[in-house]
Amino acid sequence: MNLPIFLSEIKSLNPKADIQEIRKAYNFAKKVYGDTKRLSGQFMLDHCLDIAISVAGAQLDTASIQATIIHETIEKFNITRQEIETQFDSQVAHIVEGISNVGKVEHQGAKRSAENLRKLFLAMGEDIRVIIIKLINRTHGLETLRVFNEEKQKRIATETLEIYAPLANRLGMGKIQSKLEDMSFPYVYALQYEWLNKKVAEEYPIRQKIVEGVKTIITKELDKENIDIIQFDGRVKHLYSLWRKLQHNDMDMSRIYDLVALRLIVKDVASCYHTLGIIHKIYKPLHGRIKDYIASPKPNGYQSLHTTVFCDDVVEIQIRTPDMHKNAEYGIASHWYYDDEKKGILTYLKRLLPQSPKKEIQWIQELRKRQEKIGPDATDFENLKIDFFKDRIFVFTPLGDVFDLPLGSSTIDFAYRIHSNIGNTMNATKINDKMVPLNTKLNNGDIVEIITQKNAHPSEKWLQYVKTSIARNHIKKYLKSKNKLLENKIDEDLPLNALKTVKELLPKIKKTLASSQVEHKIKGISQILIKSTKCCHPKYPDKIIGYITATRGLTIHKKNCENMEKNKNKDRLFPLEWY
Known part of the structure; x- marks a missing residue:
């Protein structure tokens, strides 16, 4: 050149x-x-x-x-x-x-x-x-x-x-x-790419004809209302985005409403809402498909009005201003300033978002903190990708603050996203003003209220419900500190040399243990809870072994349980048998 x-x-x-x-x-x-x-x-x-x-x-x-x-x-x-x-x-x-x-x-x-x-x-x-x-x-x-x-x-x-x-x-x-x-x-999913290309080629002409008809009708009505149309065109959904959407819709193309969508650009925000009202007078909107990203922008700054309407088919329409369109295309880059100021991301966002920069840049600050802790093993890397690079959902507090989380996050993840103290003391949750279990998964647009209680604390079960590493790490940290306290107490009340008597006092375990928890009194020792474990699921007539834990009493494992073979506290292990 x-x-x-x-x-x-x-x-x-x-x-x-x-x-x-x-x-x-x-x-x-x-x-x-x-x-x-x-x-x-x-x-x-x-x-x-x-x-x-x-x-x-x-x-x-x-x-x-x-x-x-x-x-x-x-x-x-x-x-x-x-x-x-x-x-x-x-x-x-x-x-x-x-x-x-x-x-x-x-x-x-x-x-x-x-x-x-x-x-x-x-x-x-x-x-x-x-x-x-x-x-x-x-x-x-x-x-x-x-x-x-x-x-x-x-x-x-x-x-x-x-x-x-x-x-x-x-x-x-x-x-x-x-x-x-x-x-x-096409390089990562070659077969899927080829299949989808063929499907789009079949569907596109049909959808395009419907969209063009809708465009003509809307244009006439907007002209009557003196709405200045800066740009009005159809856009074909990008293939990879379409494929991901199909995965959530049983690979059914008829459930994809925005294969060919309409994008309408008008001069200002007032015109956006006016246009939305006019469109809804012409076509009935699909329930639950109206999204106001102007009043509540996505954390990445995206703004637009989205609606899906019934016509000969179902069509999605996006309405935005020229500045919103520019921002949707280029994001941060579209707002760059020509000056001699420092060009760091924090400086840039403080200029762009003077009303609340700390909330908007929180995810970037978290990235920088987390990157210092990334270890060399695959688990650390995968956790980071899940936290920051997978599908996101946007969830609100009752006061309107927005938080983004990985798809599949629970209310527990949300609580820890707000603050570790909120997570550690959460007792109940409301989603959209309805009480729900703590393990409920969140959806886009949910309004979530976390109810705390001074004496509430995390449970080990919570680890099964959380998606984010920040929640998982705080739960583990709490459990570790609690276990240490209980372990010290057990060591005082039940010295390790006293455990040797357990072999004589509890030589046999009931066959029904596999499906129940039984409390046994041991002479000279307070009640001990005896329970089966989930790691190896022992049941009669498996060969078994006992282990005194710091917090859960006596746990029963298969003799060849991998967890027990790796356990370093051999003095807490002893043989048992069924009767």
Whole structure:
């Protein structure tokens, strides 16, 4: 790509960009990259210029565009940060170094993945532009994924679906998210992609005809009411998003109402609500399908009115303003400021959201805290992905505060999401003004009230009901502290040498124990609760063994129970038999 064409493209996409500074970056990159080609056969310079054009289109500042043009110089051409700082400034050098640091680590197993996440989150906390450029860069990288072997294709595509696309979603960058997902989909789920492509090809013409008819009728009615229509078009649902939705609807395409949806852009918020009222006069809305994300935006900043109406079929309509549309496409990037202030994510969000920045940035702060604790094993990595990158639901407090949680979270997760003290003392829960069990799973839009009691405390059973690691960790922490106290008490009341008498006092266990709990009095010792366990489910005539616990009395296990074989407290074990 020659310089005049490139600069003209940048100027048309981003009029605020400093063309002279970008020209300087172009000349520097051309000198460093020379005729170097990528594995795909594309010149390195052209690759970086393509990404820079996308970065300009996302409305990032001049420093971001410059850094994108020269972002390969440190990692692949041994240019130092000092050289870049001398040629440009510390801001450009900082962004280039951030992109290089994030890009150094490949996705090779859980340990490397965790390290890659560390670098992503640290870069995010220091300068959000690094992450935005990295996400855009990833979309361009996926375009040439075909040059790699099948194993590497699947690895890169899987990493994109699990980390990069959900991250784009959390930053409100819907356009980038959809690109990342749809480009990765055929590499990770080839058969499903092929099947879905065929189904969409069959369904699309039918749905498109219905949508066009609805569009014509609505346009006429809006004209009568003098509503200025800025844009009104149909949009086809992205394939990966459609596939995920089908999984929740028994793979039944007839239950997907937004395969082809209408998007209506009007001049202001008042016009949005006026338009919604007019549409509902024409078509009956589907119960439970009206979503007001203007009054209650999603945590990633997304705003719009959604409604689904009955016509010849069922059609979804989205109504928004131009600013809302821009934000839905580019998220954080769409609000970038051209100034010399610090560019960290916290600074940016405080400018963007002066009314309540702490609540809006809480998830980013949590990410940075959690990334410091990621261990090398797969469990830590998987927990982090579940907490921050899986499907999310948005739940409200009675006062209207919104919290986002992983899909499948319970009221216990919600309580700990608010505060650990709320979780540790929760006694009851109301969802939408109705009392529900503590293990009830939450749905999008639920209004949840947590009722606490001073003497309430977590139960070990709660671990079966929680989805988030923050809830799980707090429950375990409480149980561990409680067990330590009880263990000390048992050691005082029942010294270990006294346990030897148990073998003589309780040599046989009733055959009915498998389905019940029995209390036995032991001479010289207070009552001990005897119970069967869930880890190995002992029942007659299994060979059994007893174990004195710190909190649950005497537990009965199969003799070959794996938990008991691993147990280090052998002095608390003794043989038993049925009678």
